[in-house]
Amino acid sequence: MAESMLLLDRHDAVLLDLDGTVYRGARPITGVPETITSVRRRGVAVRFVTNNAAKAPSAVAEHLTALGVAADAGEVSTSAQAAAQVLRQRLPEGAAVLVVGTASLAAEVDGVGLRAVPAAGATDEQAERVDAVVQGHSPDTCWADLARACLAVRAGAYWVACNGDVTLPTERGELPGNGSMVAALRAATGAEPEIAGKPRPPVLRTAAESAAAGDPLVVGDRLDTDIAGATATGFASLAVLSGVATPAELLAAGPAERPRYLATDLTALQGKADELEVAPRPGWRVCAEDGVLVASSNGERDAVDLLRALCAAAWRHGTSAVRAGEEIAEAALAELGLV
Template sequence: MPPSVPGSWPVAESIPLLDRHDAVLLDLDGTVYRGSLPITGVPETITSVRRLGVAVRFVTNNAAKAPSAVAEHLTSLGVAADPGEVSTSAQAAARVLRQRLSAGSAVLVVGTASLAAEVRAVGLRPLTAAEASDEQAEQAAAVVQGHSPDTCWADLARACVAVRAGAYWVACNGDVTLPTERGQLPGNGAMVAALRAATSAEPEIAGKPRPPVLRTAAESAGAADPLVVGDRLDTDIAGATAAGFASLAVLSGVVTPAELLAAGPAERPRYLATDLTALQSKADELEVAPRPGWHVTAEDGVLVASSNGERDGIDLLRALCAAAWRHGTSAVRAGEEIAEAALAQLGLV
């Protein structure tokens, strides 16, 4: 497992980031795109990564689409992708179910047709929640729940019947929100929370932060030292930690500077950047560590930041995270005007 205390990583040499890693495992929502819109500069960056001969894999907790549909969507955004390069939480959930159930077992599906197809592909019998009867729900061996914009009360009610009857419950992911061009909208985790409240049961989560999805993606790329890139600490970064991989957190999706400062050991990335275009940067420029342009000290449980002539707020955030994780405090204040402006830019004042 990667070390999580600043300074316990090997010192990053002043070399390109991708010289240190033999594959990149990319989250999608909030990292490559938001809904139907690509994040500025990301398609060009991924093209550059491929030209360097570094393997690219797309690992998503969104279980609503089949790998072929994900690849098609990426291609429409200017990111060439093959279905074999895509790993979804729906595939992970199907594998978890198959390890637990005998062939042909009935599985109540709360989600899209592509999730049902993944269940069928591993030799199980999917029953769509919208079409199953209460009697069929009571007899189902398992419930699998993945994101679908069409999930309604009736679907959750039928799943509630199945779980209360003793069905094994697997959730594709626990992401409470889903980043889109309309902002943060309810994700699968929000629906999971509703069913959890109604049943007092706890599902097994199949996608990130569980390591199998990331490890499978790394194996498919033949990678020994991949870099996981994502915008969620509790799934992407924690998943990388669980799998034993280095990670890069990007601020283009869900995570905020305040959440980074307060991150626990399992949710601390090695690298930090504004967005995915940082893959073309030097490794030492992205490291969460003390930065030469900023001076950060801990005074009575508060981190005090001052500029050494630097104005880059993201570089300040790297230095603040290193100090916060070392000293166990996320309280910050500025020691002078440049730092005050940078903290305001980061939403930390």
């Protein structure tokens, strides 16, 4: 029966975000390595698609393997690869590109026939003569690197950002991501970069094509990149609450950032599709009264299931204001941080 179909029976590949979805910093999210092993055993292809441009695909695969998630470089797609392709489509072979980021980002630029000029070793004069600037996350980026990039952009260089993620989920909490550094350069130049990674479709399409997938499932923790990227590409998506996305953000999500499925974390891949969909739920009643969603329990206590029902109602009625109609719902809303 369709209503009892497992989620993995609906999709022929899973395209997994990493930070906040598979791991947080150096620690895997509980149950995720075992879940990915189970996905592979079912014959469903696994691909890792990350907006983090700091590491080469081989390094990402090594990190995953060290965390208990077997992976090889061919299963990894990064925003650094996407940025290099965007640059190559715009620039002639051998063009100079100022690299604000890691050595692996510079290697991707060199690998497509362009000439990487690391910002850390460049002079101001060299910066003003480059054809383009590419900016990716690096914990070593400093003011001098941004200053040289500022000179280059002001001199007319084409500016590509690997991603616009303002934060990076870690075991220490949310820390500044590439988007925060991009915001600083945007403020200093008044210019706007072209974003290469999610939510742009190419990086997700490349990952799906590598798995020969016709109906892949995108899984991620960011609405503005993972879920919006899936929407832009025409793929179904599962939003997880193990990273950046919050219940309040999900209720207020615009059409481009609304996932088909919603779960606490990646272990939901082993669940039933209909139980994970954002839709009215049999265990909860949600009705709209004077622009407010009122929730009541039909005997259910699962807060995330309530969130699925609330999101369906919020997106239908155009309101994210909620209140409890009785004590069980009040406790569930408190658990979701919606009180």
